[in-house]
Amino acid sequence: MARIGIIGSAGRMGNALQAAVAAAGHDFAGGIDKGGDPLELAKASDVLVDFSAPGALEFNLDAAIHAGVPIVVGTTGLEERHHWLIDAAAVSVPVLQTGNTSLGVTLLAHLVREAAARLGEDWDIEIVETHHRMKVDAPSGTALLLGEAAAKGRGVSLAEEAVRGRDGITGARKAGTIGFAALRGGSVAGDHSVHFLADNERLTFSHLAENRAIFAKGAIRAAQWLLDQEPGRYTMPEVLGL
Ligand SMILES: NC(=O)C1=CN([C@@H]2O[C@H](COP(=O)(O)OP(=O)(O)OC[C@H]3O[C@@H](n4cnc5c(N)ncnc54)[C@H](OP(=O)(O)O)[C@@H]3O)[C@@H](O)[C@H]2O)C=CC1
Numbered sequence: 016m017a018r019i020g021i022i023g024s025a026g027r028m029g030n031a032l033q034a035a036v037a038a039a040g041h042d043f044a045g046g047i048d049k050g051g052d053p054l055e056l057a058k059a060s061d062v063l064v065d066f067s068a069p070g071a072l073e074f075n076l077d078a079a080i081h082a083g084v085p086i087v088v089g090t091t092g093l094e095e096r097h098h099w100l101i102d103a104a105a106v107s108v109p110v111l112q113t114g115n116t117s118l119g120v121t122l123l124a125h126l127v128r129e130a131a132a133r134l135g136e137d138w139d140i141e142i143v144e145t146h147h148r149m150k151v152d153a154p155s156g157t158a159l160l161l162g163e164a165a166a167k168g169r170g171v172s173l174a175e176e177a178v179r180g181r182d183g184i185t186g187a188r189k190a191g192t193i194g195f196a197a198l199r200g201g202s203v204a205g206d207h208s209v210h211f212l213a214d215n216e217r218l219t220f221s222h223l224a225e226n227r228a229i230f231a232k233g234a235i236r237a238a239q240w241l242l243d244q245e246p247g248r249y250t251m252p253e254v255l256g257l
C-alpha cells in the first residue's frame with residue numbers, strides 16, 4: 016500500500032484518480048489544485064501523480080526531486096522545454112510521462128509502429144482524435160504519442176513530418192507526412208484513429224475510451240510500479256510489460 020498524492024485532484028482526471036487509488040487499496044495522501052503547494056504534498060506522499068496543466072510541471076518536478084519521490088506525469092500539451100525538464104528530473108527520481116496511461120492505447124501504439132514499419136510511404140498516415148468540449152490542447156497527447164510511434168516505425172522524425180491541421184489551398188498531400196486532425200465536442204472521453212491510406216485500400220486502427228477510469232487505473236498502476244524503480248525516465252510499455 017502506498018500514499019499517493021494527486022496534483023489536479025479536483026479535476027475530471029483528479030476525481031477518477033481518487034476512485035482508482037481507493038479501488039487499488041492505496042492511501043490518498045492528499046491533493047492540490049491551482050495555488051496548492053506541491054512540495055508539502057510531495058513530503059506527505061510516497062509517489063505523486065500529476066494530471067494538471069503544463070504551467071505546473073516545473074514546480075511539480077522540483078517538488079518530487081526535493082522530497083525524493085517518483086512522479087507520474089499525465090498532463091498533455093507539453094512542449095519541448097517540458098521534455099527537457101522531465102529528462103533533468105529523471106536523473107534524480109523515477110519519472111513516467113505519457114499522453115495516455117490506458118492499456119489499450121499502449122498496445123495500439125505498438126501496433127501502429129509495426130504497421131508503419133511494414134507499410135511503405137505509399138500508405139499515407141493520418142491521425143484523427145475526438146475529445147470533449149472542455150479539452151484545451153490539440154492535437155491530443157495520445158495523437159502525438161501515436162504519431163511518434165508511426166514515425167519510429169518509418170524511421171523518420173515526427174517533428175519534420177507532422178502536418179498539424181489543414182486550411183485553405185494546402186496543395187496536394189506531401190508523401191511521407193503524418194497528418195493530424197482534432198474534433199472537439201460533447202463529453203467524449205477520448206477517441207483516436209490512425210488511418211493508413213493507400214491506393215484502393217485502407218487500414219484503420221482505433222481506440223475508444225468509454226470513460227476516464229481506464230486512464231486512472233493505468234496511472235495508479237504506473238505510480239505503484241515506479242516505487243520499485245531507480246531514477247530514470249520510463250514509459251507505459253515498461254509498466255505493462257508490453
Ligand atoms: N495521460 C493520460 O492518460 C491522460 C491525460 N489527461 C490530461 O490530464 C490533464 C488534466 O485533464 P482534466 O482532468 O480533464 O482537466 P481538468 O481541467 O478537469 O483538471 C485539471 C486540474 O488541474 C488543476 N490545475 C491547473 N493548474 C494547476 C497548477 N498550476 N497546479 C496544480 N493544479 C493545477 C486544475 O485546478 P483549477 O481548477 O484550480 O485550475 C484542475 O483541478 C490534461 O492535460 C489532460 O489532457 C487526461 C486524461 C488522460
Ligand SMILES: O=C(O)C1=N[C@H](C(=O)O)C[C@H](O)C1
Pocket residue numbers: 091092114115146150151154155156157158204205206
Ligand atoms: O484531455 C483529455 O480528456 C484527455 N487527454 C489525453 C490526451 O491528450 O491524449 C488522453 C485522453 O485522450 C483524454
